[in-house]
Amino acid sequence: MKKKSVPVFFVVAIIIISIVVLVVGNIIDKRTPSKKHASEEDIYKLYRLYDGYTEDGDKISFEGATKAADNQVAILLQNEIVSDRAFIDNGELYVDYEFVKNSLNNRFYWDNNENILIYTTPTDIVKAGVGSQEYYVTKAKKTAEYTIVKAEGSKVYVALDFVKNYSNIEYTLYDSPNRVCITNEWGVEENISTLKKDTKIRLDKSIKSDILYNCKSATEVVVLDKGKTWSEVITEDGFFGYVKTDSLRKQTTKTLQNDYVEPEYTNIQKDFTINMAWHMVTAQASNNQLMDLVTPAKGLNVIAPTWFRLSDNEGNMTSLADANYVTRAHMVGLEVWAVVDDQSADSDNKQIFSYTSKREKIINQLIASAIEYGIDGINVDFEYIAKENADDYIQFLRELSVKCRINGIVLSVDDKVPEASNSYYNIEEQGKTVDYVVMMGYDEHWGVDSGAGSVASLPWVTKGIENMVSKVSSTKVVLAVPFYTRIWEEDASGNVVSCASVDMTTAATTLANNGITPVWVDNVGQYYGEYPSGDNTVRIWLEDAKSIEEKLKLIGTYELAGVAEWRIGLENNELWNTIIKYTN
Template sequence: MKKKVIPAIIIIALILVIGGIYAAQIAYQHYSYSDERADLNNYFDISSDTDVAIILGNERIEERARLLDGHYYMDFASVQKYLNDRFYYGEADNSLFYTTASKVIIAEVGSTTWTDSTGTSEDVGYVIARTEGEELYVALDYVKKYTNFFYEGFTEPNHMQLTTSWDDEKIASINKDTQLRLRGGVKSEILIDLAKGDTVTVLEELENWTKVKSSDSYIGYVENKRLSDITTKSPIPVTDYVEEEYTSLNRGHKINLGFHNIGGVAGNDTFSSVVAGAKSLNVISPTWFKLNSNDGDVTSIASASYVRAAHDKGLEVWALFDNFTGTGDFSTTEFLSRYKSRQNAIDQLMALATEMGVDGINLDFETIDYEDGQSYVEFVRELSIACRANGLVYSIDDYVPMHFNDHYNLREQGIVADYVIIMGYDEHYAGSAEAGSVASLSYVENGLINTTAKVDPSKVINAVPFYTRIWHTSGGALSSEAVSMQTAKDYISNHSIELTWDVEAGQNYGEFTSSEGTFNQIWMEDATSIGQKIDSMRAQNIAGIAEWSLGMETPDVWDVIAGYIEE
């Protein structure tokens, strides 16, 4: 019996030993550290010898850089998006532009030299901007001449650290030689080795592992037990470039600007009549200067005697320059696309301003296509240089801001111009699909809120309409005509229209059906509706009011406006 038990015990012991060994192997395989290394080219998604991954702050972004002839480049769109949107690519001129408060700096694509509008030039020793296929790339060393940011390039594989903000960050010290792994876990692939004493940026703390960024911008995971001395660090901002100050000619008092719509030279003779009843008016803007060719030729119906008469009445003259009343065969797109054309128009405007003795230029460019947005904003910058140099007040007329006109770039206008005038009307216009107010209260209020979110209120002027529209619906067809306040009052009286207050519009509304079956509607602009708009302007503490256009108002409106200007 004893002889039979001993072999059984031995067998059981062997089973236990073998099981223990197997369990130990399983445990070792489960808990041991993998020494498999990640393919770093795949990690950074490197596609060629010139391809460079970008780590922006603490995150790898989708956009790529290029390493060309030993210099780092980013595509133009990425430069604008992440670094500096003041760069402008003039494709018609095959040149890269950068415009400051006093000069335009131009670098021809493919050149190592830049030249500015004062005649200064420099050979920087590398190609400033170059095309690769259809894409324009800009050297980051050139971007740094006008922008405060930090970049550092690494090779094998190519990647770059790009830093544009200087927020506090959490850092830690590695307390023992270890590895940075692709994911949290001992079986994850190794990205790089970390040595004791290395500093890493702490991005996300988990239960057993922490997501970190190494000093050479690899992002992965380290065991918590390998981190010590976790603390907060305040990075030292890069301040290599000091942006030239955009000085403003702020008048220091509320502006009351009346637009004087002049159709021809003879219209200048109406000056006395249109200002006769105006109270508190301190600026007049006659529609004098007109773009008239692709080359930037400007036609003028200005009058020096008009300016003298205005000055005698204590009015400044901010002459209006538009792109829609010229009689020449021209394209705004073509004009805006070329530096020579833009400068030609600016030179002519300055000569005319000097000759006539005006106090300012009012830019009124309308129906700018989205594709021309950057060219338009570049023109806005360039014109600001000339106005600043000549001591002219520079104001710009804009639509009520909405998503479809974001390319007018109110934020940039608010920096380079002295005043931004919001044309707070034409909510419903001749081509509208439905009848409605020319300028409802909510339309004006939202316009002011959206504008002052981008432009300092001390530079914002809101323009109100001195006109309204009478709408007619007949046989399903909608039509309208714009009329003066007095004509609207006469229409209401002649047709015995009963007005009711429209709270949302902030206006009196009336309607009637004619004997022929035509349905007629009117949202009345008058002293009461203008007063409602002024209350909104007070609430936003803006720079003043403008009116389109002089001669279309009733006298009682001026009392309401004067109360606002003189308070």
């Protein structure tokens, strides 16, 4: 009996049908959105609440991590997830001090030596210790409903509610997962849209990506990144991910606003152009030189004697203050802004300003002396601040400004010409805190290591002023000019072998005695002369009435508060005729 054969065409048809079914099935599968929801572990990873490791770098399971740290809270700052975490304790939310300082309010200050959290307002100094609900607003004792500061090892945490009391922030706490949404920038625009229908927010730009969140129709979202097919969005309660762009209605903008009122840092602003000369007082007898020095100084209205100096690492100072000096100065119409400096070899700023008690000691001495002697202002001249204690120095200025503001004492601070190397002095914050910022427009070239050159070339000073007024109101900026220059001697290879700081007359006389007529150099803004000395060359960039006048013109150009001079007694008396033209 013959076997029946299956027609070839039938076999081929079955194969074709199978292929079609497979292809169609793949197409349908590709176009069918995934209904799978993201796992809790994936969500925790997304919100940086779990990465598989402990803080010590040991591996840990998801179950172990969530059980050990179920109080951890993800932080979304201005709609962006950050690496820092908050935590909940007794119903209160705490954030790392460094996060507060760097992201929320840089006026919070932590004294690591004395374990004190400080916030300085224009009129008060607020202090809180570790593990306490009590805090002080200047001398008034207050009590919060929560522990304000917590410490865990080297980490310091601050209650976010306490931060909010003094900061322009808003926040909302959510759970599943624990997350806090913080807004700290206002007046900025956000791109807003609403969903056309019930929509799923997914982990990635694919319908096959896991679902993070089911959003109802008309839910408002912030559009973080709008693409042709997919857009990244975030909901008001901090769920972020991707939706199909065609699920969004027309995009609009919304300006973030709140009703927080920033504290006003009032400042003393004189109704005259500042013309201040520093008076170098090295002993009590130096105070007797006042009248001889200021009599030729036409238009001078402020004298700044170098009276106070840090003397040790405990916050003590030496003082050369003299009541008769103040009386005589006032009689001839001069205000007295006494200088405090850090020029002593017996003091180390790092050992002083990082201690709240030592800062207070210095401030109390300065204010007490100002009141006792009738001093009109304090001029801070700390030139040896290191980068690592820059925050401590700024905090000192904040605290000093409170006492000066309350007592009507003018506070000015001296700063080097702004450059990248000294940017940590934070002149922008200084400008908000003090009454006047004095830019010391000299020492462009200062000694053997700097190489020979001008003490204060016009382009260098001009650039310094431009940098200064970009960060500080020009009405607070005082330009300090040099009443001195330097005599440089170079060997045949151009190496500086000696450098001497001299007054204006000595510099000019030195050139004249060597038969040299100086020439004006336009691109420096000074007269220049040189002459041979054996195999060496002596070079001098003069400071005189013409070079100083070129710098004085900057007062009008940049609408500055005035001029200062280092130092009275080094000038030619005729120079005051030039200065008064720009300050009267």
